[in-house]
Amino acid sequence: MVARRQEQDCVKLAANFVMTVDGKVQGPGADYWPIGSAADLAQLLDLRAQCDVLVHGRLTAMSHDHLGRLRSPEFGAALARYEHAGPYVYVVVSAHPDEALLAQVDPKGAVLRVIVATTEEAQLPSVPAGVEVWRQGSGQVDLPALHDRMAAEGWRAGALEAGPRLFGAWVAAGLVDDLYVTVAPKLFGTSFGTPTMINGVLFAPDEVPELELLDHRAEGDEVYLHYRFVKGRA
Numbered sequence: 001m002v003a004r005r006q007e008q009d010c011v012k013l014a015a016n017f018v019m020t021v022d023g024k025v026q027g028p029g030a031d032y033w034p035i036g037s038a039a040d041l042a043q044l045l046d047l048r049a050q051c052d053v054l055v056h057g058r059l060t061a062m063s064h065d066h067l068g069r070l071r072s073p074e075f076g077a078a079l080a081r082y083e084h085a086g087p088y089v090y091v092v093v094s095a096h097p098d099e100a101l102l103a104q105v106d107p108k109g110a111v112l113r114v115i116v117a118t119t120e121e122a123q124l125p126s127v128p129a130g131v132e133v134w135r136q137g138s139g140q141v142d143l144p145a146l147h148d149r150m151a152a153e154g155w156r157a158g159a160l161e162a163g164p165r166l167f168g169a170w171v172a173a174g175l176v177d178d179l180y181v182t183v184a185p186k187l188f189g190t191s192f193g194t195p196t197m198i199n200g201v202l203f204a205p206d207e208v209p210e211l212e213l214l215d216h217r218a219e220g221d222e223v224y225l226h227y228r229f230v231k232g233r234a
Helices: 038-050 058-063 066-070 073-081 099-104 143-152 164-172
Strands: 012-020 053-057 088-093 112-118 131-135 157-161 178-184 211-219 222-229
Touching (some): 038 073, 038 178
Parallel strands (some): 112 131
């Protein structure tokens, strides 16, 4: 269960990944997806429903019809189970949003709040009706500023489903609270295009984030892990 912080100025971010036993979160092509089982997908959707907001990066947003799932009756029922009030929020972080991304996140009249978080300099084409644009930072999206603005909206829990680079940036900024990992019984091996959970960030030895294991279980041959980031221990 994703706990909501009690402090009025905080939003708790819970990241979710599925990976192979050899640590790969993505294969070199679409034929390698999905990595996890139907049970893993059910856990991902349940985690989303526990939260006020879902946060994606550009590549994640473009990879599937996520808005279709958020509009589905099944997800609506999951939100009702958690007594979710108000429209569900979908945030996509992209320093360079283009026409393809904006078309992908067009809510098409659905009862959803869709936000594209970008930079001050970003040149946006025509923005679909119902899509908000938040300009946070110059050159790249200022994640701490975005986090503060999300908290100011009153959101207390967010599901973070970012790719390895964006996830690494969130972790480096100290903004991720929980990490849910599904370990799938597969081995991909190594080649170009098989990233691990964090790419583009190497933590110094005295800055390596540490995690506390809160829960673990096995279902079939998959293992489900729930960690919490230990603030200030590194």
